Amino acid sequence: MLSARGARIAVGVPGPQDRGFALYAADPFDRERNPEVREAAPGAAGSRRGSAAQCPLFQGIVNLGTSENRLCFDLIEERLTRPDMNCLEPDLFQYPDTQGARSFREEIAKFLTDYTRAPEELRPEHVSNEESHPFQLTVEKLEAAIQRAKEQGIRVRILVLINPNNPVGDIYPAQLLKECLEFAHRHELHVIMDEIYMLSVYDDITFTSVLSLDSLPDPERTHFMWGFSKDFGMSGIRVGVLHTQNHEIQKAVNQLAVFHGCPGPVQHVLSQLLKDRDWLDNVFFPTNKKRLKEAQNLLVDGLADIGIPVLKSSGGLFVWADFRKFLKSPTFEAELELWQKLLDKKLLISPGKAFYCYEPGWFRLVFSDSVDKIYLCIERLQQMLHTDDAKPVVNNTSSTADSSCSPEEDSSGTPSNTPQDDASQLKNILVF
Numbered sequence: 030m031l032s033a034r035g036a037r038i039a040v041g042v043p044g045p046q047d048r049g050f051a052l053y054a055a056d057p058f059d060r061e062r063n064p065e066v067r068e069a070a071p072g073a074a075g076s077r078r079g080s081a082a083q084c085p086l087f088q089g090i091v092n093l094g095t096s097e098n099r100l101c102f103d104l105i106e107e108r109l110t111r112p113d114m115n116c117l118e119p120d121l122f123q124y125p126d127t128q129g130a131r132s133f134r135e136e137i138a139k140f141l142t143d144y145t146r147a148p149e150e151l152r153p154e155h156v157s158n159e160e161s162h163p164f165q166l167t168v169e170k171l172e173a174a175i176q177r178a179k180e181q182g183i184r185v186r187i188l189v190l191i192n193p194n195n196p197v198g199d200i201y202p203a204q205l206l207k208e209c210l211e212f213a214h215r216h217e218l219h220v221i222m223d224e225i226y227m228l229s230v231y232d233d234i235t236f237t238s239v240l241s242l243d244s245l246p247d248p249e250r251t252h253f254m255w256g257f258s259k260d261f262g263m264s265g266i267r268v269g270v271l272h273t274q275n276h277e278i279q280k281a282v283n284q285l286a287v288f289h290g291c292p293g294p295v296q297h298v299l300s301q302l303l304k305d306r307d308w309l310d311n312v313f314f315p316t317n318k319k320r321l322k323e324a325q326n327l328l329v330d331g332l333a334d335i336g337i338p339v340l341k342s343s344g345g346l347f348v349w350a351d352f353r354k355f356l357k358s359p360t361f362e363a364e365l366e367l368w369q370k371l372l373d374k375k376l377l378i379s380p381g382k383a384f385y386c387y388e389p390g391w392f393r394l395v396f397s398d399s400v401d402k403i404y405l406c407i408e409r410l411q412q413m414l415h416t417d418d419a420k421p422v423v424n425n426t427s428s429t430a431d432s433s434c435s436p437e438e439d440s441s442g443t444p445s446n447t448p449q450d451d452a453s454q455l456k457n458i459l460v461f
């Protein structure tokens with residue numbers, strides 16, 4: 030028998046995303062184990078790859094809904110099988126420092142110092158414009174939102190900024206970032222800077238980490254988060270990092286971390302990855318960036334072929350695509366209906382409603398996957414959206430036409446790397 034609180038937690042609030050993921054987990058598309066079956070069907074609608082007389086039976090769900098980087102496992106696999114990964118030191122198997130092992134937090138501090146281009150070395154103890162499209166962040170929008178909240182009697186305490194943004198893929202210019210921090214300071218808000226995609230930037234655009242700023246309007250209320258899930262494509266390893274100078278928050282998170290500590294052997298493996306700068310700078314990050322750009326081009330091109338524009342994006346693992354003209358009506362009910370219809374045909378993407386989008390008809394599609402899955406996605410969309418019962422009915426795309434993405438050539442390049450050494454202080458790096 031659960032307590033009332035336990036019962037509330039157990040019930041949760043599963044949204045369509047969770048339902049979609051559960052269906053995918055039960056029936057994932059897999060080239061070998063669960064391939065798509067094709068039947069000869071003369072006259073059937075054509076596919077992109079010359080099988081015009083074949084009718085796909087849509088077996089196995091193609092998942093472009095989950096924000097995961099599946100492009101570089103070959104590199105990670107090769108690196109993880111080198112001898113330095115094997116370490117059976119006793120302290121890795123004993124009760125750890127709940128903040129994370131000292132050596133791991135030192136490596137993280139050095140890594141973040143270099144890759145966020147921090148003006149000064151980060152202390153391991155701190156680790157525990159112009160509007161071009163309708164979804165672009167501006168301080169005016171933040172001011173309006175806080176005003177609305179006040180009028181409704183809601184006390185706002187925190188501003189969460191995701192940079193590079195999920196789901197839009199925007200990268201905030203330094204000036205906007207500073208203005209947002211000043212806005213938060215004016216209203217005495219804490220700021221969580223979620224920079225989990227900070228190294229998944231595939232365009233030649235400068236990414237400004239909050240950690241690279243010379244000074245912060247309110248350092249005690251500014252907190253930085255990052256993790257291994259996206260930039261290293263290791264969402265299964267479940268390791269994240271909090272950098273905060275706020276001692277009260279450090280203490281509170283440390284208490285929670287008693288039940289969420291990171292296993293010693295995992296910390297060892299990740300430390301080895303972070304300290305291998307030659308591999309990071311010359312193999313992993315350049316290859317990852319190149320593959321992200323290629324995959325993004327492939328998906329954007331394919332969507333353009335079937336009449337789906339996307340907003341221009343520069344970072345993250347996804348594009349924000351405009352399906353408004355395929356909705357039966359401009360409502361979230363119609364958006365959910367379209368989402369369900371795609372899922373019934375074994376294609377999982379993410380509806381805008383899941384991201385609190387104010388306008389129905391926007392979907393997030395993840396491109397960091399193999400070429401064949403991206404082709405299958407386009408093929409399935411083509412089949413479903415261009416059949417008679419799903420012909421475009423609403424045409425309402427004017428506001429974003431100018432900002433749609435046209436794919437560009439890849440250009441590689443890595444963040445500057447000036448290794449620094451600071452093992453002196455550890456208290457503020459929290460690993461969870």
Ligand SMILES: Cc1ncc(COP(=O)(O)O)c(C=O)c1O
Nearest residue numbers: 096191195223225256258264269
């Ligand atoms: C912006 C953002 N922050 C945080 C996370 C959480 O990542 P994880 O729990 O895998 O570390 C995600 C995952 O999709 C994300 O998109």
